[in-house]
Amino acid sequence: MKKIFKYVTADILRNKIVLAYTLLLMVISFSLFMLQDDASKGMLSLLNITLLIVPLTSIIFSAIYVYNSAEFIELLVSQPLKRKSIWLSLFYGLAAALSIAFFVGAGIPIIIYQPTSTGIIMIITGIVLSVIFVAIALLAAVLTRDKAKGIGITIMIWLFFALIFDGLILFILFQFEDYPLDKFMIFTSAFNPVDLCRILILLQMDVSALMGYTGAIFKDFFGSHVGSVVAGFVLLLWVIIPLWLSTRKFQKKDL
Amino acid sequence: MIIASNLTKQFGKLSALDNVSVNFTKGECIALMGPNGSGKTTLIKCILGMVVPDSGFITFNDKNILHNWQYRQHIGYMPQIGRYPENMTIGQVISMIKDIRSAYNKSFDEELIESFGLNEILKKRMRTLSGGTRQKVSASLAFLFHSDVLILDEPTAGLDPVASEILKEKIKTKIKNGKLVIITSHILSDLDELATQVIYMQDGKLRFHKNINELRNETGQQKLAKAIVSLMHNHSA
Numbered sequence: 001m002k003k004i005f006k007y008v009t010a011d012i013l014r015n016k017i018v019l020a021y022t023l024l025l026m027v028i029s030f031s032l033f034m035l036q037d038d039a040s041k042g043m044l045s046l047l048n049i050t051l052l053i054v055p056l057t058s059i060i061f062s063a064i065y066v067y068n069s070a071e072f073i074e075l076l077v078s079q080p081l082k083r084k085s086i087w088l089s090l091f092y093g094l095a096a097a098l099s100i101a102f103f104v105g106a107g108i109p110i111i112i113y114q115p116t117s118t119g120i121i122m123i124i125t126g127i128v129l130s131v132i133f134v135a136i137a138l139l140a141a142v143l144t145r146d147k148a149k150g151i152g153i154t155i156m157i158w159l160f161f162a163l164i165f166d167g168l169i170l171f172i173l174f175q176f177e178d179y180p181l182d183k184f185m186i187f188t189s190a191f192n193p194v195d196l197c198r199i200l201i202l203l204q205m206d207v208s209a210l211m212g213y214t215g216a217i218f219k220d221f222f223g224s225h226v227g228s229v230v231a232g233f234v235l236l237l238w239v240i241i242p243l244w245l246s247t248r249k250f251q252k253k254d255l
Numbered sequence: 256m257i258i259a260s261n262l263t264k265q266f267g268k269l270s271a272l273d274n275v276s277v278n279f280t281k282g283e284c285i286a287l288m289g290p291n292g293s294g295k296t297t298l299i300k301c302i303l304g305m306v307v308p309d310s311g312f313i314t315f316n317d318k319n320i321l322h323n324w325q326y327r328q329h330i331g332y333m334p335q336i337g338r339y340p341e342n343m344t345i346g347q348v349i350s351m352i353k354d355i356r357s358a359y360n361k362s363f364d365e366e367l368i369e370s371f372g373l374n375e376i377l378k379k380r381m382r383t384l385s386g387g388t389r390q391k392v393s394a395s396l397a398f399l400f401h402s403d404v405l406i407l408d409e410p411t412a413g414l415d416p417v418a419s420e421i422l423k424e425k426i427k428t429k430i431k432n433g434k435l436v437i438i439t440s441h442i443l444s445d446l447d448e449l450a451t452q453v454i455y456m457q458d459g460k461l462r463f464h465k466n467i468n469e470l471r472n473e474t475g476q477q478k479l480a481k482a483i484v485s486l487m488h489n490h491s492a
Contacts, residue, residue, distance in 0.1 A: 003354055014342065071338035078303050078334070079355050080327035254266075254306040 001085040004076065008093030011072075012065065018101050021057050025050070025105025033113040040205060043114050043122065047201055050106060050126055051194055055133045056158050062094045062137035063154040067147040074255050087250045091138055091243060098130040118204040125197040125235075132193045132238045133158075139246040142253065165192045182217040189218075193238045200231055256281050256404065256435055257302060262311035264297055264459075271297040272308065273459040279437065281403070284430045286450035286467075287439040288483065294459040295439045296335055299406055302437075303332055328359040331402035335409045335439075337393035339381040345392055346377030352396055360400045367395040370421050386413045394422055404435045411445050423448065443480040455483070 033042040076086050107123040144150040189195045221227040257279040264272040271294045287295045300306040315326040371391040390413045411419040455462040476482040
């Protein structure tokens with residue numbers, strides 16, 4: 001297990017895309033912090049950008065990496081190795097590489113300009129988001145044999161979580177504005193890891209007032225200890241469930 | 256040593272293996288033959304656990320291979336098309352595989368690496384290699400571990416005559432040492448020198464599994480190629 005992890009991580013780090021991603025994050029974060037006098041405003045802009053970029057890069061890079069490693073996986077499967085440990089090593093390697101990239105690219109600027117609890121939460125959620133989207137990418141890649149189709153699916157997944165989901169929620173809100181939807185809103189936010197992360201950070205920033213009545217309800221729930229534990233648990237499920245499904249599928253896959 | 260019972264595998268509508276049962280014993284060299292798409296590679300991949308059969312099971316040393324992976328330490332496998340991580344060099348691939356199997360093997364058989372002259376091109380990246388050189392890498396990896404079982408899928412295809420002779424000599428010594436060797440090939444003259452048993456597959460079905468001498472006596476042909484042709488003729492007639 002350790003050995004495969006070592007080879008996978010070395011291979012990913014040799015890949016220039018991860019380096020480019022780190023640099024991109026770094027340029028964005030430093031410029032956002034330097035453009036604004038108020039570091040917390042910079043955080044807000046950074047939040048909006050990372051919530052788009054981090055899932056996108058994590059999911060597409062991981063999917064392409066898995067497809068491009070088909071030969072490597074084939075070679076490993078014919079060796080005395082457990083399939084489960086091959087697959088999990090791939091996951092750990094990707095998750096580690098992308099988390100490190102986020103930490104170096106966005107985490108270090110945040111620590112420099114905003115060394116508060118908000119900053120720490122932002123770094124943690126960014127890393128968690130990277131890991132979640134690696135897990136989802138692995139599931140998409142194991143389910144579809146065709147590379148183009150698999151990458152298309154990952155783009156759709158990203159689009160869904162980044163844009164379409166919110167649109168749907170807004171639509172529902174407007175259609176049913178006469179009804180009390182506060183509990184429902186908290187419930188639906190669990191189905192989108194991006195939203196969940198956004199809420200967690202916004203609540204830390206004390207700008208939840210801007211979110212109106214729903215914001216107050218979110219603050220009531222997620223602001224509490226129980227609420228943040230539940231949110232953390234739901235985010236964890238977003239890693240475990242896709243990973244478990246993809247591992248099960250990979251163990252039975254014909255190569 | 257390896258027993259496959261009633262293996263069946265469907266790929267969509269195509270039935271790649273149809274109720275195949277075979278028994279491989281130690282010290283034999285089995286020639287796996289049949290037209291393209293007759294299920295030879297699928298059978299091999301089933302033995303390696305790369306393809307999971309729809310029904311039927313395989314035992315290796317009396318242990319079911321399903322959910323088992325340790326048994327692969329006894330197998331050296333040379334794939335039909337050797338596909339390797341394109342960015343790695345030959346040396347990196349070899350040392351990685353050695354590292355992975357270091358838990359089971361302390362000494363390595365590097366004879367083929369030397370006789371194929373791979374030592375001089377260890378720094379070359381896999382993506383720059385020709386088909387023949389790739390085959391040489393695959394062969395060297397398969398023979399690296401003193402394995403009890405060698406599974407060679409079209410080993411001599413794409414090799415130049417010199418390399419192909421070296422490989423055949425190596426296979427011969429392995430057979431002499433009592434290893435089980437399973438070879439698929441379309442070059443019947445190669446199999447003629449090596450094989451002790453012949454398995455013929457067609458459309459995913461096992462047509463026959465015979466000792467080579469038995470086959471020669473039955474058909475009255477000394478050459479394997481002619482024996483097979485005459486047998487096929489009888490089957491279709």
